[in-house]
Amino acid sequence: MIFSPAYLRRIGVRVLLNALTLIIIISLSYAIMKAAPGKPFQTERNPSPEVLAELHRKYDFTYWQYLRGIMLHGDFRYSYSHRNSTVMEILGEALPVSLELGSCALLIAVAAGLAAGLLSALYRGRWFEGLVLSFAMLGIAIPSFVLGSLLQLLFSLHWRVTPVAGWSGWESKILPIITLSFAYVAYITRIARGSFMENLNKDYIRTARAKGLPEGRVLWKHLLRNSILPVINYLAPAAAYILTGTLVVERIFNIPGMGRYFVESVFQRDFPLALGVIIIYSLFLLFLNLLADIVLTLIDPRIRLQ
């Protein structure tokens, strides 16, 4: 058995705590939104008092109504600012797009970051290491709106090989995915490089090499398995950052993802939509942290036995 009963119990308690955390998040968000100045149905052209009263009658809800709706029926209610759509419909369309964008970017970030980290650790002191490190520095320093606009300028307007914006067809997805992954490639390279270098000097690697194991096996079986833990630890927050940080990339490349609702719903005082986005993001964050914990346990028996 991989997981001990004690470990399973620990996971169970964490799930319960996560549920509690979520309720606290919803309650706080609800309270903050209600306290914020500005009214959802206030527009530049003042609606007449009678119309305003009707809108409130139709769309308003109390804290308990909301909580009950979510818990019992999974009802996220109607959006205030997109009047004919439910929050569920809106996010149901946007979430897969953000997930696709985010997971592709993360995948590239992990693959490229690990490769660059490994190579720069193996070829220490050579020109290659300098190249990787400067690249990593650039990745961390360049904001995505600059990189995105630059890529658009070069690939779409100058060479005309990709569309400027949109999210249909793989050609349109290349630039946003690269833009989004760039900074994470850099982070993962730095983390992986540090971890690889640390482990390369360990006795077990020397032993493995001394007993004549092929280098590929040493790297794959021994080095990678031990060095990847910090990268996996970083993946949960990275996935969360990537998902919640798609706003800028979505805007530049006009991608119909979740990011825009994160900000727009708050500006519009679209309470149901804002709460919906917060709930989805929170669920995602809590789930990822739990998952990272489980994956770490699977890879590293030492954690399992504790």
Place this chain on the structure above:
Amino acid sequence: MIPAFFLIACHDGSGKGPRPLTIANGAEPASLDPHAMTGAPEIRVAGTIFEGLVVRGIKDHHVRPGAAKSWDVSADGKAYTFHLRSGTKWSDGSPLTARDFLKSWRRFADPATGSEYTTLMKIIRNADAVREKKLPPDSLGIAAPDDSTFTVQLLFPVGFFLDLCAFEPFSAVPVDTIAKYQDRWTQPGHLVGSGPFRLTVWKHNVEVRVEKNPYYWDSADVKQAALTFNAIEDQQTAWNMFQNGEVDWLFSVPPSRLETAKKMPEFFNEPMFGTYYYLVNCKNPGYDQPDLRKALAYAIDRKAIVEQVLKGVVRPATGFVPPTPGYTGVGLDLYDPAKAKEFLSKAGFGPGKPPPNLQILYNTTESHRDIAQVISRMWKENLGLDAELVNYEWKVYLENTKNLDYRSIARASWIGDFADPISFLELLTTTDGNNRAGFSDSAYDRTVKESWTLADPEQRMAKLQDAEAILMDRMPVIPIYYYSLQEMRSPKLQNAIPNPLGQYSWKDIYLAP
């Protein structure tokens, strides 16, 4: 090593047919229900799928027959009888009759529908009482004595009523379909329209696509097969897409690109019926004096703002009402530093004794900030006054101006609902819901009120001009510039002729091959 849920395939998108006329429509339409619309993006789409009794003209600013083939106006100008075409159909092929207009307009007037434009109906008999729930919607002053006749009883003999009939909320909407599908009626497949196009695709935050409606009465004259309204919020992205030929028509140019755009043949710049102005809080001490308000107004060099900040694509204001056909306007030169100083001392203020809390409130946007900075410098130079700049995010700004919860000055703008001066002048009457200056002047109220009763257009316009003259003498609003349309258009775009409000007659527009 990689958790399975990250491995969502990056699949290929949809197939491509011949490209329709593609429009960068700004924000995602909030709704396609003509009675739930609030902004330009949804009004544009609604204009393609719904049609009113009349449609906007493209040769001149007079409306043309739409669902109604002709109409009669009574001698007193207050009763309209529309004669509908026979055989007009909805986009599902079912007959469209005068009764549909009856039901649509009642729905529009009903406060339960929650339309922000309901107040436009107030010129129709009993509309106010219906809105205030004192009378049921079926007591609205409209009738459909038979399938092809629709009559309207107005309270006032106002000619702009016909322009209103071309405005999308006055279109026929499928009330039975709405009853059947409730909030889901605007989805493709459910939505039944009356316009030259019908809704085929609505992908949220991506596009709304409409295709030619074969049941439209004039479909033989509709040249464009399909239109796509892309939801693109970022102006720079839209601009890049236009440069790359991905969209044919942009409704805004990023401010940083205006200089470039102005030199391009694709740039389209036309006056528009809108004013950018500053509100003065007339309820606050000091600012309740017209002389102080005029001092501030006359110290603003509008020409400099237009040239330097706005790259010369708009016109300096010479009154509150933008120029419009049939209305001369007050045509004032509102920049005169000597006069401004005079007004200031008459009000009892000066550099040594500044008015209390001089502050410019604006909603957080770069261009508003730039203008506020320039104006505060002009007040400093011409009047020796220091103004504080304060910005709030949009919804807070709206709340504060609506409740007169601002110290002295607040930035504002207004686009007329119809091309008539009353659309502006009514704003500053004492009881108007959009009077955000707290202005109340009995002579002004009376003059505006009198204009409603005049059937003769010339007399009416003269009366409105008197009202505007009073307004500019009291100066509760400080006009700054008149808006303009700033578009980028493919050279192939044909018949895209805006009315003064920047609205289009969609049935005529097409992309030349």
